[in-house]
Amino acid sequence: MKNKSILLVEDNPQDEMLILRALKKANVANCIEVVRDGQQAVDFLFGQGEFQDRANFDLPTVILLDIGLPRLSGLEVLERIRADQRTGLLPVVMLTSSDEERDRLQSYECGANSFVRKPLDFSEFAETVARLGLYWLATNEPPCKP
Amino acid sequence: MNRVRLFFRRLFMGSSARKRFILWATSGYLIFGSAWIFFSDRLLLAFTDIYALARLSTAKGIAFISLTTLLLLLAFCIIPDRTDQRESLRSAPPCRSSEHLPRWIAYAFALSVTLAMLWVRMQIAVSFDTRSLLILFMLPIILSSVLGGFGPGLAATASAALGINYFAIPPLHSLQIEQPHDLFQWCMLIATGLLASYLNERLHRARKQAEDRQAMQEAAQEKLRASEAKFRYLYENMLNGVIHARMIIQGDTPVDMEYISANPAFATVTGITESVVGRRLSEVIPGYCENNPESLQTFVQVAATGIPRRWEQYLRELDRWFSFSIYSPAHGEVIIVTENITDQKRAEEEIFLLNTDLEQRVEQRTAELTAANQELDSFAYAVSHDLRAPLRAMSGFSQALIEDYGESLQGEARMFLEQIIIGSRKMGELIEGLLTLSRSTRGRLHRDRVDLSEMARRLLAELAQGQPERRVEWRIEPDLVTEGDAAMLEVVLRNLLDNAWKYTARREKALIRFFPRIEGLQHFFCIGDNGAGFDATHANKLFQPFQRLHRQEEFPGTGIGLATAQRIIHRHGGTLLAEGQREQGATFCFNIPSYSAIKRES
Numbered sequence: 198m199k200n201k202s203i204l205l206v207e208d209n210p211q212d213e214m215l216i217l218r219a220l221k222k223a224n225v226a227n228c229i230e231v232v233r234d235g236q237q238a239v240d241f242l243f244g245q246g247e248f249q250d251r252a253n254f255d256l257p258t259v260i261l262l263d264i265g266l267p268r269l270s271g272l273e274v275l276e277r278i279r280a281d282q283r284t285g286l287l288p289v290v291m292l293t294s295s296d297e298e299r300d301r302l303q304s305y306e307c308g309a310n311s312f313v314r315k316p317l318d319f320s321e322f323a324e325t326v327a328r329l330g331l332y333w334l335a336t337n338e339p340p341c342k343p
Numbered sequence: 344m345n346r347v348r349l350f351f352r353r354l355f356m357g358s359s360a361r362k363r364f365i366l367w368a369t370s371g372y373l374i375f376g377s378a379w380i381f382f383s384d385r386l387l388l389a390f391t392d393i394y395a396l397a398r399l400s401t402a403k404g405i406a407f408i409s410l411t412t413l414l415l416l417l418a419f420c421i422i423p424d425r426t427d428q429r430e431s432l433r434s435a436p437p438c439r440s441s442e443h444l445p446r447w448i449a450y451a452f453a454l455s456v457t458l459a460m461l462w463v464r465m466q467i468a469v470s471f472d473t474r475s476l477l478i479l480f481m482l483p484i485i486l487s488s489v490l491g492g493f494g495p496g497l498a499a500t501a502s503a504a505l506g507i508n509y510f511a512i513p514p515l516h517s518l519q520i521e522q523p524h525d526l527f528q529w530c531m532l533i534a535t536g537l538l539a540s541y542l543n544e545r546l547h548r549a550r551k552q553a554e555d556r557q558a559m560q561e562a563a564q565e566k567l568r569a570s571e572a573k574f575r576y577l578y579e580n581m582l583n584g585v586i587h588a589r590m591i592i593q594g595d596t597p598v599d600m601e602y603i604s605a606n607p608a609f610a611t612v613t614g615i616t617e618s619v620v621g622r623r624l625s626e627v628i629p630g631y632c633e634n635n636p637e638s639l640q641t642f643v644q645v646a647a648t649g650i651p652r653r654w655e656q657y658l659r660e661l662d663r664w665f666s667f668s669i670y671s672p673a674h675g676e677v678i679i680v681t682e683n684i685t686d687q688k689r690a691e692e693e694i695f696l697l698n699t700d701l702e703q704r705v706e707q708r709t710a711e712l713t714a715a716n717q718e719l720d721s722f723a724y725a726v727s728h729d730l731r732a733p734l735r736a737m738s739g740f741s742q743a744l745i746e747d748y749g750e751s752l753q754g755e756a757r758m759f760l761e762q763i764i765i766g767s768r769k770m771g772e773l774i775e776g777l778l779t780l781s782r783s784t785r786g787r788l789h790r791d792r793v794d795l796s797e798m799a800r801r802l803l804a805e806l807a808q809g810q811p812e813r814r815v816e817w818r819i820e821p822d823l824v825t826e827g828d829a830a831m832l833e834v835v836l837r838n839l840l841d842n843a844w845k846y847t848a849r850r851e852k853a854l855i856r857f858f859p860r861i862e863g864l865q866h867f868f869c870i871g872d873n874g875a876g877f878d879a880t881h882a883n884k885l886f887q888p889f890q891r892l893h894r895q896e897e898f899p900g901t902g903i904g905l906a907t908a909q910r911i912i913h914r915h916g917g918t919l920l921a922e923g924q925r926e927q928g929a930t931f932c933f934n935i936p937s938y939s940a941i942k943r944e945s
Contacts, residue, residue, distance in 0.1 A: 211736035218743060265729070294731040296778075298786075317735055317771040319742035319764075 201334050202228035204257035206238040206274065207292075208266050212315070216261070216292075216326050223327035225334055230257060235269025238262070239277050242284055256287060259333035262309075264293040264300055272303055279308040286340040288333060292326075347448065369489065372414055373482070379407060380478045397524045404528055407478060408535060415542050449491025453499040456483040461506040477507060477532045484536040488543035496540025504533050584609035584681045587672070590646045591623070597643040599632055600624045603676070612683045614661060628660045638667075645669040646677050655684065664688040716785065723781040730774055738767035776903035780888060783831060783911045791829040795868055796821050798836050799857045806844045815844065815853040823859055823868055825935045831911045832935075835919075838904035839870045839931050845898055846874035846929065860932060867920075871930035876923040885921050908933075 203225070207213045213231060220229060232238045240246035244254060260278070264271035271291060278284045290311040291304045304312050313329060316322045383403045387396055460483045464476055480503035488496025508518050512525045520526045578585060585606040591599040602619045610616050615627060625632050632639060638656065645652050653668045664687070668680040741763045749757065796819050803817050825832070840855065847853035850873055860867040877885065877892045884890040888906040912919040912933045923929030
């Protein structure tokens with residue numbers, strides 16, 4: 198799985214730890230980048246702000262994007278991703294605690310590829326995250342092959 | 344005899360000009376004729392020459408005939424026009440013959456009065472010698488024909504001619520006439536008699552027709568009087584003010600109007616107590632004409648076209664509201680029917696103000712409610728998003744601890760961790776329940792056709808799949824369909840079936856039924872079970888959130904499901920009812936009234 202990576206956008210450190218643990222257990226932990234708010238995510242993707250030095254970087258294979266984020270919300274980040282030519286087709290999975298119909302609809306309207314609710318139950322949660330990682334990194338064929 | 348009396352009364356009484364003229368004419372004729380005969384015959388004494396006498400007598404006769412002809416011409420002139428007669432005959436009232444003299448009396452009168460005159464002639468014959476005195480007989484002939492028309496007149500003429508021929512014209516006691524001048528006079532008598540009879544007959548008929556016509560006119564007048572009285576009563580007593588007025592126009596512009604009449608209610612309706620008749624609108628209500636040129640224009644339009652109009656107007660000058668109905672009885676005149684509608688208008692105004700106030704208040708409340716709902720929305724959102732994360736951390740790290748370090752954990756330490764996990768899961772369920780409850784009161788209601796039978800079957804199948812070890816029989820009446828929000832109704836069915844499933848857990852032969860029930864006009868859908876039931880005395884607590892009728896170790900639960908179900912049914916305009924007894928099962932019934940009744944909500 199060289200070259201293939203996941204960008205995790207998650208502001209809750211505990212959720213981040215749990216997700217990383219689950220991915221690690223699924224053996225996909227070696228290629229995960231983590232940013233902690235919406236602005237950081239946008240900067241990371243477009244090589245700007247604090248990520249200016251990463252001018253020539255590889256785009257992640259998939260983005261796991263929370264909705265409730267500081268600075269820029271997940272939906273705003275998604276809009277920017279879709280608005281930019283470079284990232285327009287990048288697979289984005291909304292990974293969120295919310296199961297509001299409103300959030301779900303808006304996410305798909307903004308062009309999310311998938312909407313996954315974080316299960317409350319720990320084992321279910323771990324299983325879901327592991328499956329997500331495996332699916333998007335191994336099973337799914339990305340639009341532009343690196 | 345009664346009829347005779349009636350006839351004479353009608354002949355001589357009464358005061359119509361026509362009758363007076365008849366009386367004057369006939370009595371004048373009687374006096375003049377008698378005087379003529381008396382004095383003209385006296386004149387004859389002056390002549391001794393028999394031929395001169397004869398010529399004079401002929402001239403006298405001709406003069407008399409001419410005079411009577413003139414009188415008859417006069418009488419003709421008062422006969423009503425023939426077309427009038429026909430018209431009056433056509434619509435004549437029922438025959439009034441009772442007021443006319445019987446025919447035989449007229450004939451008897453004719454004969455007797457002629458004979459009486461003959462007797463008078465015989466008595467005075469001595470002094471008049473052989474002069475026939477034919478003129479005397481005109482009286483009975485005219486009287487008879489006046490009384491009875493042509494027939495009696497003819498009878499009188501015939502009897503007079505015969506009698507006089509026999510008794511008074513030489514040769515006496517013979518029907519022969521020697522002298523030519525006697526024959527001439529005799530013939531003239533017959534001719535005059537016939538003419539008089541004929542004319543009187545015409546007069547008779549004319550009089551009868553005139554009488555009929557008068558009677559008809561009287562009847563019509565009586566009707567008119569009754570009608571007039573009726574309308575007069577209405578005019579005087581009606582509650583609407585009525586004014587009759589004439590428009591006053593200068594050039595093309597109506598400037599004023601003059602009151603012709605006003606009924607008593609006009610004063611009450613307008614509060615103008617002094618008499619307005621003959622006065623002008625500008626005097627009665629100063630300023631009206633200047634302030635309301637368009638009203639005057641309308642008045643004059645109605646007066647010109649005759650097309651009635653109605654409108655309502657506030658008169659500042661009188662501080663009253665009026666309704667005006669304008670009619671035009673004649674060109675340039677108007678009749679205004681008016682009513683004081685001030686109270687009604689004030690009430691309308693008040694209602695309008697109240698409505699506006701109410702609308703404002705409703706808007707305000709709605710805004711408040713919307714704000715509260717939005718607050719609740721964000722609260723629920725916060726709960727769903729922010730409360731779950733720490734909970735997930737608690738249970739997640741406990742689980743991770745057990746997974747990664749479970750072997751090194753001793754005795755109670757592991758059990759405590761498990762309790763943390765159980766507590767977290769429980770809290771998770773509560774949060775889920777709260778979210779569902781809050782969501783059930785928010786958002787739009789969709790309108791779907793929902794097959795509840797199919798939905799119940801699917802949900803029970805899911806439940807059976809979750810607990811394959813349970814043996815539960817279910818009976819679902821097919822094709823129970825309603826209209827409502829499919830997702831929300833699924834929450835209702837899921838909660839009710841979950842409960843039925845849960846509370847029949849201790850039954851060996853568990854039975855869950857879904858069936859319809861009709862109560863009055865309401866169609867209910869019911870889910871019944873033979874499970875643990877509930878204590879009916881606390882049934883009122885069933886639908887309150889977090890209220891439970893069973894202990895956790897008996898039947899676990901959050902106490903939110905039924906509250907949610909009830910809220911959803913309420914939002915659909917229906918009711919959710921619970922029936923049950925301890926250990927005798929429970930039945931929950933709900934109805935969804937026609938969707939149109941709750942459409943306003945969405």
